[in-house]
Amino acid sequence: SVSVFVPPGSLCSRMLGQRPSGGDGSVRHTMSPPAFFTNYPALQAFLLGQLEGAAESLGSPGEGRLHLHPSLHSVLALLAKLQPGVHDETGSLSTFQAPLLQLAASPVYAMREMASKALLAMTPPSEYMSTLLQLAGELPETRVPFCHNRLHGQLLQIRALLGRTLGTDGLAVDTVNVLVEKFESRLWLITSTPKCPLIGSAYLCVAAQLARFCTRSFLDQLHTSLMMELHGPRNRLQVGLAVFSQNAVRFLCDEAVRAGDPEMGEQVWRLLSVGDPDVQLALVRWAGDGQSWKDTDLQPVLDKALRDNLKALLERGSVEYRRAYLEAFVAVVTTGADSPDPQAALPPGPTQWICTELLLDLLESRSGGPELLSQLLCAVGLLLSDSPADSLTERWCGLLETHRTPETSDSLRLGCAKALRLGGAPLVRRALAGRAPCPALCARLINTGLYLLQDEDQQVRTEAARFGSMVTFTKDGQPCFEMQANQVLLSLLDLLLEEFWDRPDSLEALLSHLPPPDLDAVLRDTQDTQSLSLYEQDEPNVFAEPAVMSQVLLPYLLRLADRARTSACVREQLSRWATDSTAQIMTSFHRCQELLTAGCVEVQHRPHFHGVLAGLFTRAALLLRFLESVEDPRLPCPAPFLRSQLQDTHRLLSRYGILTPVELTSLLLTPVKLPLENLQIW
Numbered sequence: 001s002v003s004v005f006v007p008p009g010s011l012c013s014r015m016l017g018q019r020p021s022g023g024d025g026s027v028r029h030t031m032s033p034p035a036f037f038t039n040y041p042a043l044q045a046f047l048l049g050q051l052e053g054a055a056e057s058l059g060s061p062g063e064g065r066l067h068l069h070p071s072l073h074s075v076l077a078l079l080a081k082l083q084p085g086v087h088d089e090t091g092s093l094s095t096f097q098a099p100l101l102q103l104a105a106s107p108v109y110a111m112r113e114m115a116s117k118a119l120l121a122m123t124p125p126s127e128y129m130s131t132l133l134q135l136a137g138e139l140p141e142t143r144v145p146f147c148h149n150r151l152h153g154q155l156l157q158i159r160a161l162l163g164r165t166l167g168t169d170g171l172a173v174d175t176v177n178v179l180v181e182k183f184e185s186r187l188w189l190i191t192s193t194p195k196c197p198l199i200g201s202a203y204l205c206v207a208a209q210l211a212r213f214c215t216r217s218f219l220d221q222l223h224t225s226l227m228m229e230l231h232g233p234r235n236r237l238q239v240g241l242a243v244f245s246q247n248a249v250r251f252l253c254d255e256a257v258r259a260g261d262p263e264m265g266e267q268v269w270r271l272l273s274v275g276d277p278d279v280q281l282a283l284v285r286w287a288g289d290g291q292s293w294k295d296t297d298l299q300p301v302l303d304k305a306l307r308d309n310l311k312a313l314l315e316r317g318s319v320e321y322r323r324a325y326l327e328a329f330v331a332v333v334t335t336g337a338d339s340p341d342p343q344a345a346l347p348p349g350p351t352q353w354i355c356t357e358l359l360l361d362l363l364e365s366r367s368g369g370p371e372l373l374s375q376l377l378c379a380v381g382l383l384l385s386d387s388p389a390d391s392l393t394e395r396w397c398g399l400l401e402t403h404r405t406p407e408t409s410d411s412l413r414l415g416c417a418k419a420l421r422l423g424g425a426p427l428v429r430r431a432l433a434g435r436a437p438c439p440a441l442c443a444r445l446i447n448t449g450l451y452l453l454q455d456e457d458q459q460v461r462t463e464a465a466r467f468g469s470m471v472t473f474t475k476d477g478q479p480c481f482e483m484q485a486n487q488v489l490l491s492l493l494d495l496l497l498e499e500f501w502d503r504p505d506s507l508e509a510l511l512s513h514l515p516p517p518d519l520d521a522v523l524r525d526t527q528d529t530q531s532l533s534l535y536e537q538d539e540p541n542v543f544a545e546p547a548v549m550s551q552v553l554l555p556y557l558l559r560l561a562d563r564a565r566t567s568a569c570v571r572e573q574l575s576r577w578a579t580d581s582t583a584q585i586m587t588s589f590h591r592c593q594e595l596l597t598a599g600c601v602e603v604q605h606r607p608h609f610h611g612v613l614a615g616l617f618t619r620a621a622l623l624l625r626f627l628e629s630v631e632d633p634r635l636p637c638p639a640p641f642l643r644s645q646l647q648d649t650h651r652l653l654s655r656y657g658i659l660t661p662v663e664l665t666s667l668l669l670t671p672v673k674l675p676l677e678n679l680q681i682w
Helices: 008-016 033-038 041-056 070-081 094-105 109-122 125-137 148-165 174-185 197-213 217-232 239-261 264-270 277-289 299-308 312-316 319-333 350-365 370-386 390-403 410-432 438-451 458-477 485-499 504-511 519-528 546-565 570-596 600-606 609-631 641-654 662-669
Strands: none
Touching: 008 319, 008 390, 033 350, 041 094, 041 662, 070 094, 070 570, 094 109, 094 148, 094 312, 094 546, 109 148, 125 148, 125 174, 148 197, 174 197, 174 438, 174 519, 197 217, 197 319, 197 410, 197 546, 217 239, 217 264, 239 264, 239 277, 239 410, 239 662, 264 299, 277 299, 277 319, 299 312, 299 570, 312 319, 312 600, 319 370, 350 370, 350 390, 370 390, 410 438, 438 458, 438 485, 438 504, 458 485, 485 546, 504 570, 519 570, 546 570, 546 609, 570 641
């Protein structure tokens, strides 16, 4: 049939009506078992026959024979995708439960796991507790010979049913107590030596589900046994040992949080310095993933442990462990969801500076991949956020400027934006309060925020907007709330001009967002790409609009030029810039006039023409305002001559329908009185 050539996943989606974009694997939108067999009645007997045949072929536990059923996994996968928790009014599903319970003994791990999911789907809610009691009662009570596969499969089935049962209303406490009593009596499954790590992992998963119903004595015994196991010698080559370590650590940490016992947490987190590598990795992954420790007594324990072991991590450790450790470090030290707590200051000291140096060295080596580099940027920002050192902070700022470019990976640019929020916002806030030892770097940090606000990735722009919201509202003494990215961009420009206008980096920051004023380069690029191609490669950042950004920056640059009358610092900066840039600006205007006068109107259809033209006019407007403000004869171009060039070019552009910003038009049409000659130029 045609369906033989359809992938099983696609076939299931078509039959069950699953949403094609359901990336979470949820079964909420699929059919229930009764509805499925109503639509496909012939499949009920066929699927049941497949299950019964596979269950019968398992044989006795000691037979030692492996019977393969290639179609069994597809059958179980189909049943597992059915919606659980639906009542079986006709009782037609009860025949499926017996073979599914038998398949818990399958010698194939994937079959046992899929059988547990299928059992959940095919068991009505009214039979959850009875099935659980049956499975718990079949667990071996003593160290008698038993089938490891069957025991592991039964624990998986108990875990699957418990996950659904404990979330329902009207749970019978007496029945749960009976189940817990049966389960606690099998504690030997995890305390016996030698033990199977897979069985121990499954037992711990069930224990975590039942922990709130278990007795204190059982939990204490389990805690003692697990701590002895994690501290003892371990054979890392044993199958399933890493998974057991992860589940053991998660159980111990979750229990410390649930009990509100920081001493228990301290015992577990001492393993971070003396434990097995698998245990250490499990600890930091637990801290970075669930974050159930937030706002609990365990948070200071994690904070101290992660800081104390940071230097050892940086001196040795795999890339995977470093990435997970730094993710946990950032999550724990960052006590708030949006910003680090300024009161929870990192105490400066030799160890902190050594760690910061090591982190910066790793960043500058660019090894470990973008995810690790992202975590390194955030960690350095946190270490510098409360007790910065000028040289280290400058290195960090330089790395942010390196990794903010569109050519870097999305994850690294996102890490750059997060690091700017975590470490850059406190630095700028202290500068605004007059407590920053390095206020000159604030202009560079704000400029990095401006770049990231123009990023094509929405997450990057959101993180950069959080940074801008934190620094701009702190200045006004108002409560911080998140603003939209475009509004934050204007707020950061206002902040740069109001608070850091006299810094040498402010002018450079504003000008860096303008395209280079080189029209010949646009023509050369067009000629170099004359070889036609149906598929042209996109720009690294298709979200950025250079022409629009030039128009946005024009009034801010004019405001900065107006300060040259009263500020010697700004006057000196603009004088140097004017000396270096005037020749190129005038050459570009001359070239533009030549092209338009010769009737080369097709130049306006060049890909980058309008962006370069907007940047050229913005630079020329800044130069004109500066020349008219200072009247310095040493400057390379007289203001009247520049104004006439601007007006001539503006008329030519208008003739061909090319518009210029309103601010520029107003600047050109406003009469300016020159103090020395009292001359008006139009």
